[in-house]
Amino acid sequence: MNLQEIITKLNLTVFTTPKDFTLVDPHNGYTSDLLSCVMAGAQPENIWVTIQAHMNVVAVAALREVSAVIITENAKPEPDVIAKANEQNVILLGTSEPSYEVVGKLWELGIQ
């Protein structure tokens, strides 16, 4: 399941500059809003589901090399956060749904 299929199936908003998402292949996922937990628990190429949308999400996502961040419950990153994400090659996606629903859907899509 590539990221483009995930974006389409979950109807996600793309905050960062669109690119060929069919080439991004997330392995497994991780969810937490506590950044230190993400630093400890997320693995490279995971998809990270969180409600946090501030600047440090980009730093953590870049340092952990996650394949994409899904920001839930309509939390919106500010333009400078999006700019930083583009600079660091971090993909930021958004949805109105809560993290629980998103994780459930990802699981059903086979991101396990």
Next chain:
Amino acid sequence: MSNTLQESQGRRGRTITDQDAHDITRVEELSYDLKIADVMSREIRSLTPRQTMRDVFDLLRKNRISGAPVIENEKLIGIISQEDLMKALVASDLSSTIQKYMSTQVRTIKSYEPVVKAIEVFMRTNIGRLPVLDENEKLVGMITKGDITRGVLVAIRKDYQEEEVRRYRASHLFEDITSDRTSLIMRYLIKPGDYTNGGQASSHIKRALLRLGATPQLARQCGIAVYEAEINLIIHSTNGGVLRVQIEPHRILMQTTDDGPGIADVHQALQPGWSTASPLARSMGFGAGMGLVNIQRCVDKMELVSAAGKGTKLFMEIHLRPEEKFKDASNSNEAPGI
């Protein structure tokens, strides 16, 4: 979303944000930076007005091109294209001279103009190729959309190669310097409460390590350790502090130093889940009480020295495994001469 974000409807009806504008800049920039002379084809396959349309047919087919300039007395006098050839073919008139079919109103471009000029012409007209003239009006090349695409791609690849070159140079740093003990020290000043820039020093350190030739795994490990240490300074220190990283061929030492407020119970601070982070920090997802625990997981040695009312020093050390060691002059086979 903030109202400073200016939006307009653009490509494919999608909203173009300032961010998109920012991102196309590199290609845009290139179309201004690159000169026509940088991307044009210099191999000119020209014809003379007295040659026949059969010669045009042979030239275009043999070279798989769609048009050619027509030259007389070293001057560009016209251009002959596939479309002109088609007309001659339909009229079974291949033995006629080029003069009869060529277009004489030739739009040209100067070799010293920026590529964006050619793009403008290609977008405004249905012209597919432009003869390129130098400052003396002499024909020096041809440019097509394909040449531009290729030129921009090559320039972008050059950007990428420059990073590779930096990496290559940096990875030889320890090899190029001979001493009994070589270390590279990097210092970062971390401001208190500066959540916005949190993680910046860590990402610089991670990049530096990769450039020095560290394995991705080692760079990640250091990245996590210094990130947590950096965030601790931002969340807890009164006046900020210094993050210092010392890289040696066989180990990496990382250290943060601040001048307060200090930790009353160091043992308690090391317990997973223990945190004194402010509600503001917690609202942003900090203060999980896992920072020091994470650091311990990533480094071989960690020491926390502090007392209430005093500063805090955090020492971290990673011993490099044999395959992770930075190559230096002393363990290379070529011993330096006397």
